[in-house]
Amino acid sequence: MILKNEFLEVEISEYGASIVSIMVPDKDGKKVDVVLGYDSLDKYKRQTKYIGATVGRCCGRIKDGKIKIKDKIYKLSQNEGKNHLHGGNIGFDKKFWQARKIDDSVEMFYKSADGEENYPGNLNVKVTYSLDGESVVINYSAITDKETICNLTNHSYFNLNGYGDVLNQKVQIFSNNFIENDSDLLPTGEIKSVTNTVMDFRRPKTIGKDINSDFYQVKLANGFDNNWIIKNYNGEIHRAARAFSDETGIELEVYTDLPGVQFYSGNFLDGAENGKNDMPIKNHSGFCLECQYLPYAVDYKNFTKPILKPGKLYNKTIIYKFKTK
Ligand code: BGC
Numbered sequence: 001m002i003l004k005n006e007f008l009e010v011e012i013s014e015y016g017a018s019i020v021s022i023m024v025p026d027k028d029g030k031k032v033d034v035v036l037g038y039d040s041l042d043k044y045k046r047q048t049k050y051i052g053a054t055v056g057r058c059c060g061r062i063k064d065g066k067i068k069i070k071d072k073i074y075k076l077s078q079n080e081g082k083n084h085l086h087g088g089n090i091g092f093d094k095k096f097w098q099a100r101k102i103d104d105s106v107e108m109f110y111k112s113a114d115g116e117e118n119y120p121g122n123l124n125v126k127v128t129y130s131l132d133g134e135s136v137v138i139n140y141s142a143i144t145d146k147e148t149i150c151n152l153t154n155h156s157y158f159n160l161n162g163y164g165d166v167l168n169q170k171v172q173i174f175s176n177n178f179i180e181n182d183s184d185l186l187p188t189g190e191i192k193s194v195t196n197t198v199m200d201f202r203r204p205k206t207i208g209k210d211i212n213s214d215f216y217q218v219k220l221a222n223g224f225d226n227n228w229i230i231k232n233y234n235g236e237i238h239r240a241a242r243a244f245s246d247e248t249g250i251e252l253e254v255y256t257d258l259p260g261v262q263f264y265s266g267n268f269l270d271g272a273e274n275g276k277n278d279m280p281i282k283n284h285s286g287f288c289l290e291c292q293y294l295p296y297a298v299d300y301k302n303f304t305k306p307i308l309k310p311g312k313l314y315n316k317t318i319i320y321k322f323k324t325k
Helices: 041-046 217-222
Strands: 003-004 009-013 018-024 032-034 065-068 072-075 098-102 104-111 124-131 135-146 170-173 175-181 187-193 225-230 238-245 251-255 260-265 288-292 313-322
Touching: 003 170, 018 313, 032 135, 041 238, 065 175, 135 251, 170 260, 217 225, 238 260, 251 288
Parallel strands: none
Antiparallel strands: 003 009, 009 018, 018 032, 065 072, 098 104, 104 124, 124 135, 135 313, 170 238, 175 187, 175 225, 225 260, 238 251, 251 313, 260 288
């Protein structure tokens, strides 16, 4: 399904409620596809990197797949070693969503049954993609009939040149603190200051500058793969991060009403299959800025928990805004 206006052209797929492409004009007016993706459904079915997908019911890693809700322990499916990652074995990224196009929007619906991947509660989810001038606006809403966890994000890998690697592209994250990971890349719950570390993206920095640093967090992930806590978070929509390419002049701004952003520099992309236009999808071919509740929040009392109760509406927004200079 295509959404198009005078500036952007976006392709959305029912499979995984995914973004397949975002075409943005570069500084010479040439259209650049700024996200990684595939040109066949079979490749989407085979891929294991969540490229472009809606990730849920809970994005990020959960130790041993164990969560506690209302004093009851649930053992979610363990799809990454002993841990749970991005919704389990067959997460929202591997489901066909029902779609309907309304004017400038696409609405996608999925009913996640009670017990799916061992999550409690029937969860009715709607993802709406719409265009607003130079912005792709993604709204997530969900309701449940039993208390559950819900933390949905979009897993687009951006490459603002449309080819090659992203090492010369600059990223800025509006955050003073990141969450420490352990060697399984599970958050330890420790909030660390970015000051005097290579995790400081308060000023724009090329992704490649410190990607091979011997800072312990970068070493564990072979690059960047942490959650940054957005500065001055108050539940309103605010700017979380920014990225740009001097080569194409394309700039991306990410806005959200969620408290954290996972900056992941595509360290595990392995070149398994080429993407659209035969582009290799390998180490650092794209980067993600995944807005979300802080990962693994169910276990740490200092993180707002993405708990959804019956009668409450989950309603969160992520905006990708593009400019060309
Ligand atoms: C995580 C990475 C993970 C990737 C899956 C990202 O959200 O932070 O650690 O490998 O998703 O492709």
